[in-house]
Amino acid sequence: MRHAIHALALLLSTGAIAAEPLPGKALFDRWCAECHAPGHGHPGTQQLERLRGASLAVLETRPDLNAALIRYVVRSGQNAMPPYRPSEISDAALDQIAQYLGRNQPAPGKRRR
Amino acid sequence: MTPNILPPGLSEKDFNDALAEFRRIVGDQYVFTGDALSAYRDPYSLEDDAKFSTPAAVAPDSAEQVQAVVKVANQYGVPLWTISAGKNHGYGGAAPRMAGTVVLDLARMNRILEINVDSGYALLEPGVTYFDLYRHLQEKNLKLWLDVPDPGWGSVVGNALERGIGYTPYGDHFMMQCGMEVVLANGDVMRTGMGAMPKSNAWQLFKYGYGPYADGIFTQSNYGIVTKMGIWLMPEPPGYRPYMISFQREEDLEQVIEVLRPLKVNNIIQNAATLRSLLLVAGINATRSQYHSGPGPIPDSAAKKIMADQDIGMWNFYGALYGPPPLMDVLWSITRDAFASVPGARFFTPEERRHENDVLKHRAMTMRGVPRLTEYSFVNWVGGGGHIGFSPVSPINGKEAMQQYIMVRDRLAQYGFDYLSVFAIGWRELHHVIELIFDRRDPEEKRKAYEVFGIMVREAAEAGYGEYRTHISFMDQVAKTYSWNDHAQLRFQQTLKDALDPKGILSPGKQGIWPARYRQGG
Numbered sequence: 001m002r003h004a005i006h007a008l009a010l011l012l013s014t015g016a017i018a019a020e021p022l023p024g025k026a027l028f029d030r031w032c033a034e035c036h037a038p039g040h041g042h043p044g045t046q047q048l049e050r051l052r053g054a055s056l057a058v059l060e061t062r063p064d065l066n067a068a069l070i071r072y073v074v075r076s077g078q079n080a081m082p083p084y085r086p087s088e089i090s091d092a093a094l095d096q097i098a099q100y101l102g103r104n105q106p107a108p109g110k111r112r113r
Numbered sequence: 114m115t116p117n118i119l120p121p122g123l124s125e126k127d128f129n130d131a132l133a134e135f136r137r138i139v140g141d142q143y144v145f146t147g148d149a150l151s152a153y154r155d156p157y158s159l160e161d162d163a164k165f166s167t168p169a170a171v172a173p174d175s176a177e178q179v180q181a182v183v184k185v186a187n188q189y190g191v192p193l194w195t196i197s198a199g200k201n202h203g204y205g206g207a208a209p210r211m212a213g214t215v216v217l218d219l220a221r222m223n224r225i226l227e228i229n230v231d232s233g234y235a236l237l238e239p240g241v242t243y244f245d246l247y248r249h250l251q252e253k254n255l256k257l258w259l260d261v262p263d264p265g266w267g268s269v270v271g272n273a274l275e276r277g278i279g280y281t282p283y284g285d286h287f288m289m290q291c292g293m294e295v296v297l298a299n300g301d302v303m304r305t306g307m308g309a310m311p312k313s314n315a316w317q318l319f320k321y322g323y324g325p326y327a328d329g330i331f332t333q334s335n336y337g338i339v340t341k342m343g344i345w346l347m348p349e350p351p352g353y354r355p356y357m358i359s360f361q362r363e364e365d366l367e368q369v370i371e372v373l374r375p376l377k378v379n380n381i382i383q384n385a386a387t388l389r390s391l392l393l394v395a396g397i398n399a400t401r402s403q404y405h406s407g408p409g410p411i412p413d414s415a416a417k418k419i420m421a422d423q424d425i426g427m428w429n430f431y432g433a434l435y436g437p438p439p440l441m442d443v444l445w446s447i448t449r450d451a452f453a454s455v456p457g458a459r460f461f462t463p464e465e466r467r468h469e470n471d472v473l474k475h476r477a478m479t480m481r482g483v484p485r486l487t488e489y490s491f492v493n494w495v496g497g498g499g500h501i502g503f504s505p506v507s508p509i510n511g512k513e514a515m516q517q518y519i520m521v522r523d524r525l526a527q528y529g530f531d532y533l534s535v536f537a538i539g540w541r542e543l544h545h546v547i548e549l550i551f552d553r554r555d556p557e558e559k560r561k562a563y564e565v566f567g568i569m570v571r572e573a574a575e576a577g578y579g580e581y582r583t584h585i586s587f588m589d590q591v592a593k594t595y596s597w598n599d600h601a602q603l604r605f606q607q608t609l610k611d612a613l614d615p616k617g618i619l620s621p622g623k624q625g626i627w628p629a630r631y632r633q634g635g
Contacts, residue, residue: 046398075152079497079498080493080498081498087170
């Protein structure tokens with residue numbers, strides 16, 4: 001209990017409740033960020049900018065990624081990107097990454113508009 | 114479930130029984146079949162995926178589980194293809210040489226078992242990647258450096274076993290390896306070097322132990338499964354200065370290599386430095402279509418424009434100095450004076466490079482052992498991301514480097530491919546690593562790449578240049594080029610194979626070494 005209160009106080013003090021990262025964020029940082037982080041030196045970001053333009057180059061800010069697409073590309077690879085095996089990124093970890101990258105999608109109600 | 118392919122000679126029932134045994138050993142969730150195998154293919158293969166397809170993958174978590182899996186494989190005659198991180202890209206990735214081979218995937222065995230800062234070594238399991246080890250050293254604030262290849266996602270153990278290279282003074286990875294634990298084909302497990310003595314505390318300190326030195330036969334081989342390995346790590350030096358020297362003319366290659374040889378042989382150049390071709394450097398930040406839209410290789414006019422845009426040369430030497438500042442001062446003055454004899458040579462520190470994503474700024478990290486993936490950008494040179502490494506070895510000799518360059522450049526040009534290469538400077542030799550970049554979505558490009566690759570292997574061998582490593586598609590062809598005295602070495606390798614692995618279950622066809630059961634069957 002004391003730990004919970006402490007953690008809550010910490011979150012309140014940093015104003016971080018709303019910004020608490022999804023568990024997929026850490027997995028993304030571990031497995032994907034070397035190629036897909038924003039800025040120079042990241043081959044995935046660089047190539048996506050060439051192919052799709054600057055607004056769709058950085059995976060973490062894209063509004064159009066859905067979980068099924070992410071699962072497919074990670075397991076099958078695409079263009080220069082090699083596939084990742086379930087021994088490296090488990091299905092559960094991949095679901096979390098997909099959830100994290102899919103979080104910017106508009107809610108279904110909004111999309112129907 | 115019916116697998117789409119079976120190991121050669123195995124009935125479906127026997128195979129399914131073996132899979133059930135594998136599941137009992139490693140757990141249901143770590144035996145992969147069907148759709149879960151999509152990542153066990155070579156994404157950059159030049160041939161049909163079916164030639165290298167696997168019916169299942171098994172991912173054990175410990176040496177004991179590896180032993181148990183090997184015993185079952187022996188009992189049923191199931192061939193196993195061992196991978197660690199599975200990132201042997203350009204050489205086959207995670208895919209087995211022979212269709213029907215089960216992949217033994219060691220990625221879950223990713224424990225860092227020991228780091229010794231005073232003596233400068235690590236004891237690792239094969240699933241530990243360069244990123245894993247680097248993050249561990251950073252988190253613990255340990256003053257040791259790694260030596261990394263260009264992409265950091267690979268296995269430290271796997272790369273040393275493939276005799277890969279990096280760019281610090283510890284760039285020859287197998288030379289820095291010390292002590293192994295190996296599961297043999299009969300399920301026995303042994304430790305090499307000092308590890309063979311039960312109470313020795315020098316397993317990671319003295320490579321050779323007593324009697325015949327065994328570690329070498331477990332590299333680029335199919336004689337055993339390495340489950341632990343020692344690797345020496347470089348103590349963080351008191352000073353570090355990376356640099357780049359650019360050379361403007363194609364023909365400078367000969368003189369540059371002649372200047373290099375005495376500097377390297379006398380250890381004035383301390384690290385595993387590299388001389389990189391124009392387009393390999395350019396490909397980190399640019400693509401071919403920005404400079405040339407037609408067929409055929411990049412014309413000279415476009416090459417000149419790339420040189421001007423990126424402020425690079427036809428050849429670009431990346432090296433570094435390590436040690437106390439007075440030592441670096443002396444080594445630099447000798448190095449600079451030697452290369453200044455090449456007309457038009459230009460010298461740079463990272464601070465002097467004007468582009469934010471300049472390759473020297475990136476190499477300043479790799480030459481101090483920081484793993485990255487930045488360099489992987491060059492595989493996008495033509496789009497589609499396909500690449501395969503062709504890597505003949507030669508003396509550090511200007512005329513021979515020039516001869517190799519012209520031979521490869523012209524053959525690639527004939528087939529419409531550009532020349533992207535790195536000359537990696539070893540202790541006494543050059544690894545001339547050519548990256549053949551193709552669009553993997555284009556079957557005709559793949560066909561041409563396959564054809565020209567085979568021609569280059571043959572022509573290089575006729576001129577006396579052998580590959581140090583190759584893709585699974587070409588393992589047999591390259592093995593046959595090492596043919597002195599009626600293939601005496603390959604016969605010796607087969608003799609060892611038959612003695613150590615009589616049932617032929619370990620990585621059949623690896624480096625052209627086939628067990629008797631598949632040799633006789635053709």
